[in-house]
Amino acid sequence: MHTNNPHRNHVPAGVTLPVAAHDGDPFRSLEAIAEASPDAVVAAGGAGGPLTCGQLLEASLMLAGYMQQRLEVRRGERVLLILPEYPPLAIGWYAALRCDAGVIALDPGSTAGEVAGCLRESGARLAIVVADALASVSPMLEDGRLRGCIAAAPPASNWRRPSGAGRHPRLHEFGDALAAGIEAMPARGPGNTPGLPRGLRTR
Incomplete structure (x- = not known):
């Protein structure tokens, strides 16, 4: 239960995990x-199960x-999430x-x-944006303020499949990224305690 989880403030909304096992490192x-x-259900999946x-x-x-390997995300950067629960x-x-x-989460209704x-x-x-909210990031994709955007299908669709967001040289499909089979680079050193703005949801 979240009430017993020392990382409850660093667990994404909509996810229920047991008590965290490593203080200071949610991953x-x-x-x-x-x-x-492994078989414990931690999130409702809608059409994707x-x-x-x-x-x-x-x-x-x-x-x-x-x-890491396609979008060059490196240690200390920030990743913006514009996704529902x-x-x-x-x-x-x-x-x-x-x-x-770091993680910065914005409401999908953000302008x-x-x-x-x-x-x-x-x-x-x-x-990383739900397809319904792509309009809010399109100007930043066009002028290069965002070097990349991953679009996920909306909850009413199967999020494991392509979002149908269209083509743009800096737009990537969430489902395709999962299916690409690219292994994560070697893990970073010990300790990955999220601090602000990690886990911060602003509206």
Whole structure:
């Protein structure tokens, strides 16, 4: 239960995990929990089906590898998440932590102006966005303020499949990123305690 989780403030919305196993490192906690309870359902999946702890870990590692090797996400960067409470939010959250990057989560209803302000303040260059919210990041994709955007299908669709977001040289499909099979780079050193703005949801 979240009430007993020392990392409850660093677990993405919509996810229920048992007690974290490693103080200071939520991703290591996820690894330990997935090893102990791989089949535990941790998030409702809508049309894409529920998400188990083992699936969350595997998907996070695949997305982290894609982000590192295709989108050049490196330690200390910030990743902007504009997603509702469904599995891509959890996967993107833990993938960013696996890259040793920070997480900034904005409400899917955020305007282009709010997104631009967030990018200016945080320095984020990559966004993971539900397809319905692409309009809020399109100006930043066009002028290069975002070097890349990963689009996820909306909750009413199967988020494991392409979002149908269209083509843009800096636009990537969430489902394709998971299916690419790119392994994450070697893990960073011990300790990955999220601090602000990691895990911060602004509206």
